[in-house]
Amino acid sequence: MNYENQEFFAPGHRACAGCAAPIIVKWVLKIAGPNTIIVNATGCLEVFSTPYPHSSWRLPWIHVAFENASAVASGIDAALKAQGKREGTNIIIFGGDGGTSDIGLQSLSGMAERGHDILYVMYDNEAYMNTGIQRSSSTPFGAWTTTSQVGPYNIIGKNEFKKPIAEIMAAHKIPYVATVNPAFLPDMKMKIEKALKIKGPKFIHAISSCTTGWRHDPSKTVEIMRLATETGIFPLWEIENGDFLKMKLTYVPKQRKPVEEYFKPQGRFRHLFQNPEKIKEIQKMVDEWWAKFENKN
Amino acid sequence: MVMMMLKGNEATAYAAKVAKVQVIPAYPITPSTLFPEKVSELISNGEMKAEFIPVESEHSALSAAIGAAATGARTMTATASQGLALMHEVLFIASGMRLPIVMAIGNRALSAPVNIWAEQQDTIAQRDSGWLQFYAENNQEALDLSLIAFRVAEDKRVLLPAMMGMDAFVLTHTMEPVDVPDESLVEKYLGPPEQKYPTLNPSQPSTFGAFVFPEHYMEFRYSQFVAMEHSKKVIDEAFEEFKNIFGREYRKVSGFMNEDADILLISMGSMTGTAREAIRKLREKGEKVGLIKLSVFRPFPKEELVEITKNARIVAVVDRNISIGFAGAIFTELVASYNNIEKKPKILNFILGLGGRDIRVEDYIEIYNRAKEAENRGVKEIQWINVDEDAVYEVEGPL
Numbered sequence A: 001m002n003y004e005n006q007e008f009f010a011p012g013h014r015a016c017a018g019c020a021a022p023i024i025v026k027w028v029l030k031i032a033g034p035n036t037i038i039v040n041a042t043g044c045l046e047v048f049s050t051p052y053p054h055s056s057w058r059l060p061w062i063h064v065a066f067e068n069a070s071a072v073a074s075g076i077d078a079a080l081k082a083q084g085k086r087e088g089t090n091i092i093i094f095g096g097d098g099g100t101s102d103i104g105l106q107s108l109s110g111m112a113e114r115g116h117d118i119l120y121v122m123y124d125n126e127a128y129m130n131t132g133i134q135r136s137s138s139t140p141f142g143a144w145t146t147t148s149q150v151g152p153y154n155i156i157g158k159n160e161f162k163k164p165i166a167e168i169m170a171a172h173k174i175p176y177v178a179t180v181n182p183a184f185l186p187d188m189k190m191k192i193e194k195a196l197k198i199k200g201p202k203f204i205h206a207i208s209s210c211t212t213g214w215r216h217d218p219s220k221t222v223e224i225m226r227l228a229t230e231t232g233i234f235p236l237w238e239i240e241n242g243d244f245l246k247m248k249l250t251y252v253p254k255q256r257k258p259v260e261e262y263f264k265p266q267g268r269f270r271h272l273f274q275n276p277e278k279i280k281e282i283q284k285m286v287d288e289w290w291a292k293f294e295n296k297n
Numbered sequence B: 001m002v003m004m005m006l007k008g009n010e011a012t013a014y015a016a017k018v019a020k021v022q023v024i025p026a027y028p029i030t031p032s033t034l035f036p037e038k039v040s041e042l043i044s045n046g047e048m049k050a051e052f053i054p055v056e057s058e059h060s061a062l063s064a065a066i067g068a069a070a071t072g073a074r075t076m077t078a079t080a081s082q083g084l085a086l087m088h089e090v091l092f093i094a095s096g097m098r099l100p101i102v103m104a105i106g107n108r109a110l111s112a113p114v115n116i117w118a119e120q121q122d123t124i125a126q127r128d129s130g131w132l133q134f135y136a137e138n139n140q141e142a143l144d145l146s147l148i149a150f151r152v153a154e155d156k157r158v159l160l161p162a163m164m165g166m167d168a169f170v171l172t173h174t175m176e177p178v179d180v181p182d183e184s185l186v187e188k189y190l191g192p193p194e195q196k197y198p199t200l201n202p203s204q205p206s207t208f209g210a211f212v213f214p215e216h217y218m219e220f221r222y223s224q225f226v227a228m229e230h231s232k233k234v235i236d237e238a239f240e241e242f243k244n245i246f247g248r249e250y251r252k253v254s255g256f257m258n259e260d261a262d263i264l265l266i267s268m269g270s271m272t273g274t275a276r277e278a279i280r281k282l283r284e285k286g287e288k289v290g291l292i293k294l295s296v297f298r299p300f301p302k303e304e305l306v307e308i309t310k311n312a313r314i315v316a317v318v319d320r321n322i323s324i325g326f327a328g329a330i331f332t333e334l335v336a337s338y339n340n341i342e343k344k345p346k347i348l349n350f351i352l353g354l355g356g357r358d359i360r361v362e363d364y365i366e367i368y369n370r371a372k373e374a375e376n377r378g379v380k381e382i383q384w385i386n387v388d389e390d391a392v393y394e395v396e397g398p399l
C-alpha cells in the first residue's frame, strides 16, 4: 500500500515556521501508514504537536518522558506480542538529539540490545531546542549555543566534537542504521521504506534544521540542510548488521563544497569567520573522513 | 488451590502467574531480585505465559510497564529502595496516565550509607506519587494483596497504579506456607487480563501524554485525587469479594485486643507479628493494651483509624521510616487525621527497625512502657527505640 497521498501528521501544529522536524515526521508516517504506533521523547516535536486538547497525530501516539522512549516502546512491543497482535504493526520512536544521544542513550541501547522490532528516528537539530538552544553531545564543534557561548575566553563556541550516534548504534550490530537528510527526499524515503521492512531494531539519524537555534532565515531550511550533505559534513550512508566495512554511501557529492558555504547562512557559526583557521580545521576533518572512501575506490 | 512453601518474592511472582499478567519488565535489586528470577524460571518452564522484558534499569522497567499498560496489557513489575527511587519521575507519570500497573516492593533502606535491609522509607518517600500502597504482614498477604491491588487498580472508578510492600528479607527471603489460588478463581476475581480502557490502538488512534496548559492541568490532578478517594470504597468491596471467593479476610485497619485498650500501638508490615506477641505478654500481666495494624497506607484510611483509636488514652505509632526534619509518616498522617476532631488521644511516635535493625518483643514492651509514662507526665513526642543515642557522630566532613 502506498499512503503518499494521505496525511497522518495534521497541519496546524505549533512548530516555528521553517522547522524541519515536521517534514521528517510527515514522510516517515506516509511510508509507515495507518497501522503504526508512535512513541515520542520529550522535546520540540512532542510539545509543538500536542497542545492539549489538540493533536497533530492521526495515529496512536504516546509521550511519557525525555529519556525513556525506547523503554516505553519496548513495553508496547511486549504487550502486542502478549496479546497476539504484533504482526503488521509498526512501532516508531521519534526522539530529538538530546533525548537520543544524551539522556535517552541508555534506554535506546537497551532496546537495541534486546532486539525489539522498533524503528527509532532521531531528528537531529543539534541542540536542546525545546529548552532554548543548549548544547547537546550532538551539537557540532564550533557551534554557538546558550551553554557554549562565545566570548573573549571562548572563541570557538562548542569545543567538543559531535557524538557519532549512528555509528554507536551500528556498533550494536542491529540490522539497519542509516543517516538521512530531508533535503534528499528520495534517499530518505528509500531508507525509511527499507528500515520498516526489516525485523528488529532500526536506527535512522535525520538531520533537522532549526531556524530558531541555527539562526537562519526560515525560508532557507531545505537549502541549508542540502548544504550539510553537499559539503560532506553530514554524509548519507547505511550500515547493515554492524558491518562497518560494508558501509554504503548512498550519496557522493560530485564536488564537495567548502564547509563555509554551510556555515555562512547560520548565525550559530558566525563567530568562526573571525577565526578562519578554525574553519580550516573543520574542513580538514571533513576531508579526512571522506579520504577513507576516496582512497578505497 | 495449592499450598506451597514460598519466599515473599516468589509469592508475588506466583501472584503474577495466577493473575495472568501479560507483561513483566523488571530489573534486579536486593531484596527483590528473586521476583524477576522466579518469573524467568516460570516462563522458561512453560508454567507461565507472559512477556518478560529484562530491561537495563528500573527507570526503564517502569517506562516499559507504562508502554505495556497503555497498550492494554495487565502489567506487573517489582523493585526496592534505590530502584524505586530511580523510578521516582516515572511513578508520577504512571499514575497521571491512570495506568493500573501493580508493583511488588521489597521494602529496604535507602543509601547512604548503603544498607540492604528492611525499612519502609523507600515506599513512604513515594507516598505523594499517586499510587495506592498496600503493606503485607506475611507471604500469604503478599500474594493476596497483589491480587487485590490489581482488582482495585483496574476498577474503572479508580484506574491508578498500586504498590504492594513487603519487608526486606523478613518476608522477601523467608519461606512460609502460601496458599496459591487457582487461576480460574483469580480470573473470576479479576476478569480477563485485557484492559478495557482506551489504549494505543491503530484502529482508534488517540494521543496519550499531551502537553497540557494551566487551563486544564488542575482538572487532571483533581480527577486523580477523586479517583484515589473512590478507591477507599473500592478497596472495601475488593476485600469483601476476596473473602467470598478465597475465604481470607482483609481490612485497611484491623485491631487486636484493642476493644478496651487504654494504650494502642500502631504497626504496619512484617513486625506486626512481633508486636502481637508483645501485646499478648502485656495482657497476661493485666495491661490494657491493644494493637492496630495498617494494611493500606494510600489512600490513608483516616476515617477507620480515627474510629478505631478514638477511645484510647494514648496511641503509640510505630514507624519504620522517618521524615528527617519532622517525624514518622504514619504518626504525621494520624495526627493530621484528627484535625477538626475535638476529643483525641495523646499521640506519640516511636521510630524503630531502620536499616533492618532487629525488632524484638522487648522493643514493643519498651514502647508500651514509655507510652504509659506519658499518662502522668510529658514525654518526648518522637522517640527512637533501640538506638545508641550516644553514638551521634560529630560531623566534621563527609561521612
Ligand SMILES: Cc1ncc(C[n+]2csc(CCOP(=O)(O)OP(=O)(O)O)c2C)c(N)n1
Binding pocket: A042, A043, A044, A045, A066, A067, A095, A096, A097, A098, A099, A100, A125, A126, A127, A128, A129, A130, A131, A136
Ligand atoms: C528528566 C528531564 N530533564 C530535563 C528536561 C527538560 N527538557 C525538556 S526537552 C529538553 C531538550 C530536548 O532536546 P532534544 O531531545 O534535542 O529535542 P529538541 O527539543 O531539540 O527537539 C530538555 C532538556 C526534561 N523534560 N526531563
Ligand code: SF4
Binding pocket: A014, A015, A016, A018, A019, A020, A021, A044, A045, A048, A125, A129, A130, A209, A210, A211, A212, A213
Ligand atoms: S525551536 Fe527549532 S526545532 Fe523547535 S520548533 Fe522551532 S524550529 Fe523546530
Ligand SMILES: [Mg+2]
Binding pocket: A096, A097, A098, A123, A124, A125, A126, A127, A128, A129
Ligand atoms: Mg535537539
